[in-house]
Amino acid sequence: MTTEVRRDNPAPAPMSRRQKRKAAFRSKYNRREAIAGYLFIAPWIVGFLVFTLGAMVYSLVISFSNYNLATNTATPVGFSNYEQLFEDPKVGLSLTNTLVYALMAVPLECAFALFLAMLLARVGRGAGFFRTVYYLPKMTPTVATASVFLLILNGNSGAINKGLEVIGIQGPQWLVDPAWVKPSIVLMTLWTVSGTMVIFLAALKNVPRDLYEVAALDGAGPVRQFFSITIPMISSALFFNVIVLTIAALQVFDQAYLLFWRDQSNASPESSLFYAVYLFQQAFRQFNFGFAAAMAWLLFMIIMVITFIQMKFGNRFVYYEGGDH
């Protein structure tokens, strides 16, 4: 670390730039150690070059071409795939569906997870038991969850509507009525919200107790304490969860595919056509690879922009303990 200034020192003998660089390297690193370091991280570098960077470049090339799967040839077509994004009404439709879903799911997931975490934070003994029970849905494979929800969300005889009937509510046709399709998936997602809950729980446990004591002495009630202490103190966990859940919501696939698009002959409501599902159909059912690649890049841009806005906006509110995060 002390050697960083050495470069500015007057050299005893004039050195070529190459020699200088060599000297700087030698003062900072051990050659053998550096080589060993590169060898250790080599697997990741290869994987990055092939499966990330290479794949992204490849995908960009494909998005500007017409890919023929049979011959493995990509004929350049300029921007026509991107123009088609605006001409195909299903792109706009699936994008709107996805954004609406994200707007519904992310706040509900955060609120519900935080609520559960606050419940768990208040139990002494027995917290472990309830945490396990709340976490079990997260361990259930999505296909199993979907096959159960497919039946309990059934509009006529499903358990949820039968339950609502008991308290005098006529339940909706969850999986058929276009207006209730997205809430169905939100419901499924809420059932598996415990990962988010665990992150909140860890953050809640780090909030110093004296803050609440002082606030209580100052006459702050529970609501005031929640907004003035809890929320600011866990803001970095909240921020993280919002970003991660948003990225996940914008790519929602499994649940929508299983409940609505698994069966190709089935006519499902168009409000259940999510972006990732349409992308999948275009790529692996229609084999329009060029168009699908353009769709993927549009999604990537949208996710980038949304994440960027969230970070710009969120950083103002996030409290980082001691500044190290």
Added chain:
Amino acid sequence: MSVTESSPEAIRLKGQVIGEQSVTGPPQREQLPSRKPDRWYKPKSILGKIVLWIALIFFAILFMYPFVWLLSASLKPRGQVFDNALWPQTIIPENYVEVWNQLPLLNWMFNSIAIALLAAFAVALSSSVVAFGFAYFKFPARNLLFGLVLATMMLPGAVTMLPQYLIWKELGFIGTWVPLWGANLFGSAFYIFLQRQFFLGLPRELFEAARIDGASYWGLFRRIAMPLSIPSFIIVFVFEFQASWNNLQASLIYLNAGTVEGFTAPLGIAYAMTKYSPTAGGQGDYQYVMVASLIITLPMLLIFAFGQRYFIEGVATQGRKG
């Protein structure tokens, strides 16, 4: 070297005592004073306690209900699957026998277990090697490269899904297991991050001493770092095992065109959901889908029963990196 032999236990012990902080490195500065205050949240009044416990039990029932429903439906005859009775009117344990004739469940389970083991071992090992490279060695552009590792975590899978398919196709691996785990040989960003944190928490003197004793760099990893990092290795392993077990999309892309026997568990259940669906010409024998769903959930519950701590720690770590 005798230090090395006894250390895994020591670390694991530490893991149990300190809990979630230990796996991701040294205990944090603010940790000591904040261990005690957990009970501050406890409600003081009797009424508060009652409300709290009612809420806890209410949500426990809500979360468990689908499991109980699933178990009950799996024992019902076809006509009663939808009756929502938690105790079946007619119990048909034969469903559990018949399902093996109806669906190649054994093949699906075998495929999924094999792929998940390969995926989890591959990624835990490779990420561990890469993480050690980032944690122990000094080399030019190290921080830049590690920043790149973290950046790839934000990359949505949809962008690389297509070209990766074409890469595997070019290599002739479509329809095989390779695309479902092969990329794991090159490490994965979050796991590299997690294991690097763990290595950074190990005392450097341990490695310096071994160097003086003549250990090679690989020896440092193989003999010291790896045995000591068993807890973080397990976290990565169970996480990836679950992720692989749950991976429907990759199975759809790479295995859907093949034989039904070659499906993985999630692809198999998706197939069964359609097979018995009346809209697709099935008879509505959903009880078999329920049995199959239950059976493919069991390995996850089993893994959770043994490794719960590792799951919770891993998830909590995700939040802490933000």
